[in-house]
Amino acid sequence: MAGVLEGxxxxxxxxxxxxxxxxxxxxxxxxxxxRIHAPRPRRAIPSIDTEADVLARGxxxxxxxxxxxxxxxxxxxxxxxxxxxxxxxxPGVTERLGLGPAECLARNPRLAxxxxxxxxxxxxxxxxxxxxxxxxxxxxxxxxxxPAERPVVPLNLVxxxxxxxxxxxxxxxxxxxNARATGRGQVVDAAMxxxxxxxxxxxxxFRGAGAWEDRREANLLDGxxxxxxxxxxxxxxxxxxxxxxxxFHAVLxxxxxxxxxxxxxxxxxxxxxxxxxxxxxFARAPRAHWExxxxxxxxxxxxxxxWAEAPGHPQNATRGAFTTLGAVTHPAPAPRFERTPxxxxxxxxxxxxxxxxxxxxxxxxxxxxxxLEAGGVLTRWPD
Numbered sequence: 001m002a003g004v005l006e007g008x009x010x011x012x013x014x015x016x017x018x019x020x021x022x023x024x025x026x027x028x029x030x031x032x033x034x035r036i037h038a039p040r041p042r043r044a045i046p047s048i049d050t051e052a053d054v055l056a057r058g059x060x061x062x063x064x065x066x067x068x069x070x071x072x073x074x075x076x077x078x079x080x081x082x083x084x085x086x087x088x089x090x091p092g093v094t095e096r097l098g099l100g101p102a103e104c105l106a107r108n109p110r111l112a113x114x115x116x117x118x119x120x121x122x123x124x125x126x127x128x129x130x131x132x133x134x135x136x137x138x139x140x141x142x143x144x145x146x147p148a149e150r151p152v153v154p155l156n157l158v159x160x161x162x163x164x165x166x167x168x169x170x171x172x173x174x175x176x177x178n179a180r181a182t183g184r185g186q187v188v189d190a191a192m193x194x195x196x197x198x199x200x201x202x203x204x205x206f207r208g209a210g211a212w213e214d215r216r217e218a219n220l221l222d223g224x225x226x227x228x229x230x231x232x233x234x235x236x237x238x239x240x241x242x243x244x245x246x247x248f249h250a251v252l253x254x255x256x257x258x259x260x261x262x263x264x265x266x267x268x269x270x271x272x273x274x275x276x277x278x279x280x281x282f283a284r285a286p287r288a289h290w291e292x293x294x295x296x297x298x299x300x301x302x303x304x305x306x307w308a309e310a311p312g313h314p315q316n317a318t319r320g321a322f323t324t325l326g327a328v329t330h331p332a333p334a335p336r337f338e339r340t341p342x343x344x345x346x347x348x349x350x351x352x353x354x355x356x357x358x359x360x361x362x363x364x365x366x367x368x369x370x371x372l373e374a375g376g377v378l379t380r381w382p383d
Contacts, residue, residue, distance in 0.1 A: 003030020004340040008176065009362075011078050012036065012059070012086045013099075016045065017132075017156070018164030018192065019088030019116040020055040025169045026084075027058035028333035029342050034362060035061035036075060037351055039379045049350065049381075052328050056348035060358035063351040063379045071377045072098050078362055080107045083179070084172045088116040091126050101187050111185040112175035116168050118159070120191030132156035132192070135163070139196040144203070148217040163195030218268075220244070226275035227252065227265060230304065237287030238304040241278075252299040256281045352381050 008031040012023040020035075027033040035056065040063075041049035049056075065071040076099070079085055085104060087094050094100045101113045118135045119125040125138075136142040136159040146152035171188035179185045206212035206219070218224045227243045243252040246265065253260050256278065263274055282290065287303050294301035305313060311322035311329060323330050325347045333342035349358070355378045356369045372378040 002340070003028070003342050004337045005029045005031040006340075008032065008084070009082045010034075010084045010086060010172075011075065011082045013075075013089070013094070014038070014056075014061070015088030015116070016048070017055075017088070017160045018168065018190075019086050019114075021161050021165030022114070022116065022168040022172070022190075023059065023086050024055050024057060025165070025333075026172070028345070029337070030340070032361070033059040034078060034358060035059050036066070036078075037061050037063040037381075039063050039065050041350075041381050051326065051347060051350070053348050054328065054330050056350075057325075057330065058343075058346050058348075060349045060361070061351050062355040062358055063381060065377050065379070066097050066099070068375075068377050070372060070375065074364070074372065074377070075099060076103065076107050077364065079104050079111060081362060082108065082111065083176050084112040084114055086114045086116065086168070086172070091115075091117065091121045105185055109185055110179040110183060112172050112179060112188055113185065114168050114172045114175075114188045114190065116164060116190050116192075118164075118192045120194060121187075121189045132159035132164075135159040135192040136196050139163075139193050139200065141196050141200050144216060144222060146216055147223070148215065151216070158199070159192040159196050162199055163197075164190065164192040167195035167198070224268075224271060225265075226263075226271050226278055229275065231279055231282035233282055233287040233290060234284060235286035235288075239282060239287060239290050240302045240304050242300040242302075244300070248298050248300050251297055252294075252301065255293055255297065255299050255301075350381060351379070352383050354380070 005026060008026065010023060010026055010031050010033040012020070012033055012035045014020065014035050014037045023033050023035070037049070047053050064074060066075065087099075095102075104113055105111055115121060117126070118130040119128060133142065133153060133156070136154075139159075141158060142151050142154070145154055168188065168190035171190050175186055175188050203212060207214075212219050216222055221228060223229045225244075227241060227249050230238050230240055232238055241252065243249045249263075249265055250260055253263060258277065258281065264270055290301060291303045307329075310316060316322060321332050323332055323345050325345065330345050332345065354369070355373065356366045359369050360366060369378065
């Protein structure tokens with residue numbers, strides 16, 4: 001199985017979070033990605049540059065001294081045969097390395113040059129440090145997440161991966177298609193602040209229609225509605241309820257033994273009291289009871305699973321939503337393609353051995369690889 005992106009070639013300058021996630025998505029679906037590492041592994045974040053680095057799966061890698069002229073020359077030669085480049089440094093870093101857009105597009109005018117940053121390539125914060133929490137804070141999204149009293153610190157999924165890595169992978173594929181039609185490559189400026197703002201488009205629509213209040217737990221989708229939220233069960237587990245449509249709402253109340261005539265979804269003033277009534281019912285039985293009661297129904301009630309439970313749920317297990325390599329659980333590639341399914345997930349291939357096999361697939365002669373290794377331009381990490 002080759003995957004839907006067979007024939008697409010990508011050079012990735014190894015970074016953190018959203019940039020490798022974009023490269024992982026492309027590699028998952030058959031793109032040939034080569035990962036350019038620093039001469040030494042990083043150990044600042046658990047799993048990074050180890051066999052447990054899920055974001056590094058499915059692609060070969062080499063360790064290159066980019067400050068050495070021959071190291072830069074090697075990467076430019078790889079770029080000459082690539083469709084796309086991925087880099088996730090602060091603005092100006094690749095320019096200082098001699099691998100900025102000007103140099104790379106001069107070598108390959110059809111290149112999609114993907115830049116992943118938090119703030120973007122321009123603006124007063126372009127050179128400032130930051131992380132997911134900072135980017136989603138400035139996008140207005142963080143302020144809407146959490147209970148009424150205060151925002152909560154979410155996982156780094158909204159900014160890093162939805163607003164960042166997925167946007168970059170979309171942008172690169174769009175630029176590759178355009179280059180194949182026009183013969184001209186371009187820079188793809190993917191900023192997590194931009195992407196996070198974009199994925200909140202529906203909420204801006206609600207606000208524009210006067211259907212959203214700028215306070216937490218006061219709205220349809222932020223825990224304000226009693227029919228869209230979380231309820232604690234007798235055993236301390238939780239269920240998620242999403243019975244928005246009237247017909248689903250009716251199934252929910254019937255399962256809970258509540259009289260639909262006593263509930264009005266449209267009356268926001270009644271939501272707190274209704275939530276208290278549902279909370280009292282859910283608290284009478286453990287999570288497993290409610291899972292069995294509502295299984296397969298249109299009540300839109302789901303158990304809130306933890307990381308260990310999720311792979312074994314029948315829905316996930318039937319679809320093969322997770323796989324295991326060694327002791328590491330990997331989410332399966334998504335989305336699914338009918339004719340060209342993704343190849344099986346493979347573990348990260350770290351630069352602990354010789355680089356000849358990886359570089360030969362990119363038409364770099366073995367004798368050149370040997371010279372670069374002897375000169376310390378290409379290095380091997382310790383096992």
